[in-house]
Amino acid sequence: MAVSRTIETPDIDDLLAVKPTPRKHVLDLDDFSREEIEEVLESARSMKEVLGRDIKKVPALRGKVIVTLFYEASTRTRMSFEEAGKVLSADVINMSASGSSAEKGESLLNTGLTIQAMGIDTIVLRHPHSGAPYLLAQHLNKVSVINAGDGLHAHPTQALLDLYTVQDKLGSGARGSLEGLKVVIVGDVLHSRVARSNIWGFAKMGAKVVLSGPATLMPPDLLRSSKRIARSQFASLVDVDTNLDRAIEGADVVMALRLQKERQNAGFLPSVREYIRRWQITDDRLAKAKPGALVMHPGPMNEGIEISSSIAHGGSSVIEEQVTNGVAVRMALLFQLTTGPGQ
Amino acid sequence: METETILIRRARIIDPSRQLDRVGDLLLGGGEILATGRLGRDRVPDGCRIIKGDGLVASPGFIDLHCHLREPGFEYKETIAAGSRAGAKGGFTTLCCMPNTDPPIDNAAVVEFIHERARHDSLVRILPIGCVTKGRKGHELAEMEELASAGVAAFSDDGDPVYDANLMRLALIYSSDLGLAITNHSQDPSLSCNGVMAEGSVATHLGLDGIPAAAEEAMIARDIALAEATGGRLHVAHLSTAGSVPLVREAKERGLSVTAEVCPHHLTITDQWVLGDKGEAAGAAGGRAYDTSTKVYPPLRSQRDVDALVEALADGTIDCIATDHAPHELSSKQVTYQDAAFGISVLETALGSLLQLVHRRKLSMGAMIDRLTTGPARVLGESYSDLASMQSGTPADIVLFDPEEEWTVDTSEFESKGRNTPLEGTVLKGRVVATFVSGRLVYQGPGLKIEEPHARP
Numbered sequence: 001m002a003v004s005r006t007i008e009t010p011d012i013d014d015l016l017a018v019k020p021t022p023r024k025h026v027l028d029l030d031d032f033s034r035e036e037i038e039e040v041l042e043s044a045r046s047m048k049e050v051l052g053r054d055i056k057k058v059p060a061l062r063g064k065v066i067v068t069l070f071y072e073a074s075t076r077t078r079m080s081f082e083e084a085g086k087v088l089s090a091d092v093i094n095m096s097a098s099g100s101s102a103e104k105g106e107s108l109l110n111t112g113l114t115i116q117a118m119g120i121d122t123i124v125l126r127h128p129h130s131g132a133p134y135l136l137a138q139h140l141n142k143v144s145v146i147n148a149g150d151g152l153h154a155h156p157t158q159a160l161l162d163l164y165t166v167q168d169k170l171g172s173g174a175r176g177s178l179e180g181l182k183v184v185i186v187g188d189v190l191h192s193r194v195a196r197s198n199i200w201g202f203a204k205m206g207a208k209v210v211l212s213g214p215a216t217l218m219p220p221d222l223l224r225s226s227k228r229i230a231r232s233q234f235a236s237l238v239d240v241d242t243n244l245d246r247a248i249e250g251a252d253v254v255m256a257l258r259l260q261k262e263r264q265n266a267g268f269l270p271s272v273r274e275y276i277r278r279w280q281i282t283d284d285r286l287a288k289a290k291p292g293a294l295v296m297h298p299g300p301m302n303e304g305i306e307i308s309s310s311i312a313h314g315g316s317s318v319i320e321e322q323v324t325n326g327v328a329v330r331m332a333l334l335f336q337l338t339t340g341p342g343q
Numbered sequence: 344m345e346t347e348t349i350l351i352r353r354a355r356i357i358d359p360s361r362q363l364d365r366v367g368d369l370l371l372g373g374g375e376i377l378a379t380g381r382l383g384r385d386r387v388p389d390g391c392r393i394i395k396g397d398g399l400v401a402s403p404g405f406i407d408l409h410c411h412l413r414e415p416g417f418e419y420k421e422t423i424a425a426g427s428r429a430g431a432k433g434g435f436t437t438l439c440c441m442p443n444t445d446p447p448i449d450n451a452a453v454v455e456f457i458h459e460r461a462r463h464d465s466l467v468r469i470l471p472i473g474c475v476t477k478g479r480k481g482h483e484l485a486e487m488e489e490l491a492s493a494g495v496a497a498f499s500d501d502g503d504p505v506y507d508a509n510l511m512r513l514a515l516i517y518s519s520d521l522g523l524a525i526t527n528h529s530q531d532p533s534l535s536c537n538g539v540m541a542e543g544s545v546a547t548h549l550g551l552d553g554i555p556a557a558a559e560e561a562m563i564a565r566d567i568a569l570a571e572a573t574g575g576r577l578h579v580a581h582l583s584t585a586g587s588v589p590l591v592r593e594a595k596e597r598g599l600s601v602t603a604e605v606c607p608h609h610l611t612i613t614d615q616w617v618l619g620d621k622g623e624a625a626g627a628a629g630g631r632a633y634d635t636s637t638k639v640y641p642p643l644r645s646q647r648d649v650d651a652l653v654e655a656l657a658d659g660t661i662d663c664i665a666t667d668h669a670p671h672e673l674s675s676k677q678v679t680y681q682d683a684a685f686g687i688s689v690l691e692t693a694l695g696s697l698l699q700l701v702h703r704r705k706l707s708m709g710a711m712i713d714r715l716t717t718g719p720a721r722v723l724g725e726s727y728s729d730l731a732s733m734q735s736g737t738p739a740d741i742v743l744f745d746p747e748e749e750w751t752v753d754t755s756e757f758e759s760k761g762r763n764t765p766l767e768g769t770v771l772k773g774r775v776v777a778t779f780v781s782g783r784l785v786y787q788g789p790g791l792k793i794e795e796p797h798a799r800p
Contacts, residue, residue: 127679129680130551130633131679132679134631151550151681153549153551196547196548219546220543221542221543221544222547
């Protein structure tokens with residue numbers, strides 16, 4: 001074919017050993033089975049191979065149109081989706097709330113309906129309100145929706161890239177099992193969509209998840225001290241230990257969350273100084289983890305607050321690999337959706 | 344108002360004001376109740392229309408102490424006309440409308456406007472509730488005596504609490520010689536913050552800001568302390584947590600003038616509905632996460648709270664059921680959960696929801712009717728007791744319902760302008776057949792069969 005003359009390598013279909021289970025939307029990991037997560041990670045491995053080529057282009061999604069619709073600032077997630085779409089030959093349109101009709105007061109739903117009317121195949125949505133992608137998924141019947149982060153709720157592609165990164169480094173056996181690994185997530189869990197999605201992801205893959213951080217920044221139902229609230233199924237997936245020096249013992253993975261400095265003003269913290277003293281990931285603390293433990297961060301980092309500079313850029317850190325793997329995982333998801341049912 | 348003579352034959356007559364619960368006949372005429380009991384043929388007047396009451400329950404019409412009719416100011420959400428039709432369809436003969444209108448009901452002119460509107464537009468009795476503070480702003484007391492003279496049934500800044508404790512104290516003192524209750528919206532905003540649903544496992548799962556139970560309980564505890572200190576008349580609006588129950592129970596045990604209401608939704612559905620898990624109650628209707636029709640203040644809470652509220656309603660700790668009917672236009676609910684307006688359109692589903700409790704034997708039929716009639720009438724005061732009675736000579740405000748009829752909630756058939764309910768598509772058991780206000784048939788359900796008048800042979 002004349003159009004694809006520059007493409008000298010086989011298309012992605014030939015690379016994929018397992019075709020991922022088709023699905024319409026990616027809203028959260030709570031409705032992914034372990035098998036489906038494994039399929040996505042497996043197909044991301046093929047995608048990463050494409051990213052390593054000189055000519056990073058396959059025609060898999062040629063003729064498909066993807067919109068990234070971002071109502072919040074973002075660098076890596078947005079660029080990562082854009083690159084993922086372009087490597088797969090999709091056309092990618094970037095749309096921000098600022099400079100769009102949203103500034104004129106157009107509702108999210110009406111913006112979504114407008115995008116659908118233009119024949120777009122996939123919307124990648126980042127929104128400050130939890131559940132915003134569900135609103136679009138409910139009302140748009142011709143478009144796939146990928147959640148690129150909604151409020152405090154979920155960031156499923158981040159969790160999948162984190163799983164990929166851990167599997168790549170620590171996975172055991174042919175299938176890269178995460179069974180039995182201890183994953184410690186540290187910081188502002190209450191306000192973290194990354195933490196929520198990672199809890200689902202790691203728990204479904206058989207890892208043990210421990211949360212650590214200030215009790216004021218833990219969801220109240222996860223704290224044992226709160227006897228009034230029945231512990232839920234969600235709470236049954238994790239342990240909480242506010243003492244990081246104890247929680248980190250024997251950890252295979254330590255994930256620091258971004259601490260927003262506004263939390264101090266809002267009264268969640270006495271001071272950032274005290275947070276640093278108790279919960280910063282430092283060399284001393286990491287020494288208590290398992291030798292070879294990985295340090296992760298979803299970015300953007302507050303270096304010197306939730307993570308020390310020497311750790312952030314040290315030998316244990318896989319933070320840059322997370323970014324690389326993010327592109328591969330998003331390629332896998334875009335491919336899965338745009339070849340799914342109704343397409 | 345045109346009325347006629349109507350005989351309801353062989354209905355189960357339940358009149359909590361007389362502890363009456365027996366099958367009998369009910370004769371209405373001249374806008375009043377003429378007789379209840381077994382009526383021989385000789386006592387049936389000429390030209391009387393007859394309704395067969397077999398299998399139906401007849402009781403005083405329901406009194407709703409707490410609904411939002413949105414007029415004036417928010418006629419795109421609801422009007423007195425539409426709200427009154429919804430009330431009549433739900434078996435309500437008296438609606439107390441909250442003053443969070445625009446302008447708010449904080450002076451006699453607005454009260455008179457509502458009376459005027461009600462005279463022209465309403466099928467049922469409308470009792471406006473006046474503001475506690477001017478403009479509902481929480482700074483200065485409204486002219487409460489003028490409001491009382493104009494005919495308000497109680498005072499409330501509902502939608503917002505009277506947040507300043509000293510102002511609440513003064514309101515309780517000032518109103519104590521007016522004989523009207525102060526209904527406080529029990530919410531400490533410094534605790535509820537930006538919350539949009541109940542704190543707990545569902546809020547954590549969905550990443551929605553939680554409202555702790557303490558936001559309600561702290562405010563109720565404060566108000567009870569103020570009622571005790573002042574001897575004022577406190578009515579607790581839409582009580583919703585298990586922890587609020589003992590506060591009210593103990594206040595009553597100490598002899599304080601404290602009453603409380605609970606809403607049908609807080610008695611029947613939980614925060615699992617926000618997750619889209621409607622359980623067995625849903626019938627054929629599937630749920631979905633972040634359904635904004637579940638967003639209501641106070642929020643839907645846990646099964647433990649629901650169980651405690653049902654128990655407290657059954658034992659009389661909670662005096663009455665109020666709907667907190669809060670209709671909204673579609674666009675204010677077709678947004679993210681965080682942006683969606685709080686409120687559920689309740690009037691037309693209240694009876695069907697509440698009868699679930701009766702069918703499951705958690706509440707007796709008599710107690711349910713008491714909490715919808717004599718209970719709220721007691722809160723309003725002695726002068727309203729006739730509205731909750733079937734004694735001869737009282738106004739013929741009557742509801743006739745079939746407790747066994749199953750029906751599917753279809754909001755496209757709502758009389759209310761507000762179609763915002765999580766019960767859409769749900770199967771309920773129990774439905775109003777007819778509603779009379781002052782003897783006038785204001786709602787006639789599809790199941791109603793009337794024999795046309797005929798002269799006695």
